[in-house]
Amino acid sequence: MSLNTAYVDASSLGRSRQAVSQILEAAAGGCGTTGGEGKASCGTSAGPDDMPAEIWNKVKNHPCYSEEAHHHYARMHVAVAPACNIQCNYCNRKYDCSNESRPGVVSQKLTPEQAVKKVVAVASEIPQMTVLGIAGPGDALANPKKTFDTFRMLQEQAPDIKLCLSTNGLALPELADEICKYNIDHVTITINMVDPAVGEKIYPWIFWNHKRVTGIEAATILHQQQMKGLEMLTERGVLTKINSVLIPGINDEHLIEVNREVKKRGAFLHNIMPLISEPEHGTVFGLTGQRGPSAQELKAVQDACMGGANLMRHCRQCRADAVGLLGEDRSEEFTLDKIDEMQVVYDLDKRKTYQDKVESERQAQHAAKLAALAASSVDDGVDPDMKVLIAVATEGHGKVNQHFGHATEFQIFEVSRGEALFVGHRRVDLYCQGGYGEDETLPSVVSAINDCHAVLVAKIGACPRDELKAAGIEPVDEYAHEFIEKAALSWFGGYRERIAQGVITHQVRGDAQIRQGAYSGAAEQAA
Amino acid sequence: MALKIIASMCTGCSACEPECPNVAIREKGGTFIIDPAKCTECEGQFDSPQCIAVCPVDNCIKAA
Numbered sequence: 001m002s003l004n005t006a007y008v009d010a011s012s013l014g015r016s017r018q019a020v021s022q023i024l025e026a027a028a029g030g031c032g033t034t035g036g037e038g039k040a041s042c043g044t045s046a047g048p049d050d051m052p053a054e055i056w057n058k059v060k061n062h063p064c065y066s067e068e069a070h071h072h073y074a075r076m077h078v079a080v081a082p083a084c085n086i087q088c089n090y091c092n093r094k095y096d097c098s099n100e101s102r103p104g105v106v107s108q109k110l111t112p113e114q115a116v117k118k119v120v121a122v123a124s125e126i127p128q129m130t131v132l133g134i135a136g137p138g139d140a141l142a143n144p145k146k147t148f149d150t151f152r153m154l155q156e157q158a159p160d161i162k163l164c165l166s167t168n169g170l171a172l173p174e175l176a177d178e179i180c181k182y183n184i185d186h187v188t189i190t191i192n193m194v195d196p197a198v199g200e201k202i203y204p205w206i207f208w209n210h211k212r213v214t215g216i217e218a219a220t221i222l223h224q225q226q227m228k229g230l231e232m233l234t235e236r237g238v239l240t241k242i243n244s245v246l247i248p249g250i251n252d253e254h255l256i257e258v259n260r261e262v263k264k265r266g267a268f269l270h271n272i273m274p275l276i277s278e279p280e281h282g283t284v285f286g287l288t289g290q291r292g293p294s295a296q297e298l299k300a301v302q303d304a305c306m307g308g309a310n311l312m313r314h315c316r317q318c319r320a321d322a323v324g325l326l327g328e329d330r331s332e333e334f335t336l337d338k339i340d341e342m343q344v345v346y347d348l349d350k351r352k353t354y355q356d357k358v359e360s361e362r363q364a365q366h367a368a369k370l371a372a373l374a375a376s377s378v379d380d381g382v383d384p385d386m387k388v389l390i391a392v393a394t395e396g397h398g399k400v401n402q403h404f405g406h407a408t409e410f411q412i413f414e415v416s417r418g419e420a421l422f423v424g425h426r427r428v429d430l431y432c433q434g435g436y437g438e439d440e441t442l443p444s445v446v447s448a449i450n451d452c453h454a455v456l457v458a459k460i461g462a463c464p465r466d467e468l469k470a471a472g473i474e475p476v477d478e479y480a481h482e483f484i485e486k487a488a489l490s491w492f493g494g495y496r497e498r499i500a501q502g503v504i505t506h507q508v509r510g511d512a513q514i515r516q517g518a519y520s521g522a523a524e525q526a527a
Numbered sequence: 528m529a530l531k532i533i534a535s536m537c538t539g540c541s542a543c544e545p546e547c548p549n550v551a552i553r554e555k556g557g558t559f560i561i562d563p564a565k566c567t568e569c570e571g572q573f574d575s576p577q578c579i580a581v582c583p584v585d586n587c588i589k590a591a
Contacts, residue, residue: 142542210573211580
């Protein structure tokens with residue numbers, strides 16, 4: 001009986017399988033019309049023109065699978081899957097802190113029943129919440145009953161919410177058909193290596209066939225299961241995202257090979273994330289002093305993977321119980337006791353109306369970007385290949401709409417004459433506490449965006465303005481409440497004009513620090 | 528002959544619970560406990576005790 005169901009699902013998914021290979025071919029041929037570097041994010045920042053309608057429908061309101069969507073749509077994770085079947089040197093699940101935002105960290109574990117109640121409550125409160133993911137704190141597929149029970153019950157109550165899960169891949173081959181049965185069309189697999197000799201340095205052991213397996217044997221089994229699982233999902237038309245943790249000295253250059261191998265097996269997106277390792281997190285890497293990469297090291301590996309599997313650059317490495325837009329965390333508003341007091345009305349029409357509004361806003365953003373691009377392509381005598389990074393303070397909707405002092409992260413765009421490309425984000429400590437600027441935190445903000453030429457904000461106080469200038473970063477508030485790409489390209493046009501007129505000279509910026517285990521904003525909202 | 532989970536070290540991850548061939552493990556107050564009457568230390572069932580093999584915390588499970 002269940003076998004039959006699986007067959008029916010697999011065959012009806014055949015069409016999307018074809019669509020997946022089409023987009024992969026398109027990506028291989030360079031899906032960006034601008035060519036060259038434009039390929040880097042075509043999976044993520046591409047719009048409906050760049051991919052088959054069926055794929056676009058799957059990713060257009062998934063904030064993790066579409067860079068554009070992440071400005072508008074929210075996701076949530078429910079922590080129903082605490083168990084894991086492998087041990088990673090960058091993970092310690094004993095650690096929890098409500099101020100921290102890192103994968104694997106949660107404040108409250110949930111039963112499937114509690115989780116579904118929470119999802120429905122959040123969805124009625126946040127109409128742009130379109131995706132539910134199960135991302136641990138352990139491995140979603142090491143807890144198959146809890147994971148699939150949650151999905152099944154949620155589908156009955158809120159059928160419009162997209163389901164996705166993340167896994168290390170060890171149990172993936174045996175559960176691939178089960179995944180299709182529950183209509184889960186996004187799966188993230190963490191793949192840090194395609195060579196067991198590299199894997200041995202990352203994974204001390206796996207639990208396999210009732211045994212704890214260590215060393216090269218463990219890494220070999222994990223690698224084989226990951227590749228087989230990825231191939232099976234591609235065959236079944238499930239979109240896959242590959243997460244890789246960049247560990248300097250262990251797998252940095254190797255990730256280029258990982259990118260090539262996962263692309264070959266049909267991965268839709270590749271997300272290369274910096275290792276987070278502080279001694280106080282108690283992970284093996286934290287305790288042995290293994291450092292994470294700098295902003296330039298991360299970007300160098302990401303850039304080297306251009307032309308391979310499409311890169312995701314907007315990952316926030318969020319908690320396993322995060323709620324809200326990427327980069328914000330509203331989980332403290334939805335603790336179990338608070339949900340009990342809420343009157344939950346799940347209104348599908350209300351959600352649809354809100355999401356239609358979001359779509360029209362998004363189209364306006366797209367149009368503004370095209371207009372700004374057309375204006376920026378005029379030859380002004382300045383080096384046509386010049387590229388600079390800029391930081392943007394935004395609280396969503398794709399606009400420059402946040403006060404400098406209220407930013408807990410800045411989005412980073414690489415601007416050239418042909419495009420404003422999202423390349424990442426940087427977490428920072430909040431500069432404004434209770435309305436007053438904290439002078440001690442400014443140097444840490446500067447070091448986080450030190451590779452940027454300008455920072456675009458809705459508003460900024462006199463003190464940080466002067467200090468940013470002193471550090472060589474131009475504070476810009478004249479594009480307040482405009483769409484980000486348009487603002488970025490307009491500022492860049494002005495910057496080039498000032499160079500052409502001899503008012504300023506172009507200087508190369510330095511490296512920046514990736515802030516580790518940063519403040520999530522959750523604690524502040526709770527207070 | 529039975530094993531014991533050191534409560535202060537247990538992360539409550541539940542990985543051990545489904546692995547126990549004797550259904551001797553259950554949750555109690557956020558962490559897990561082993562029923563000594565049911566525990567066989569997996570002797571005659573597996574090469575090594577399953578709960579110890581899957582537990583992410585070294586030395587969290589010991590002979591009672």
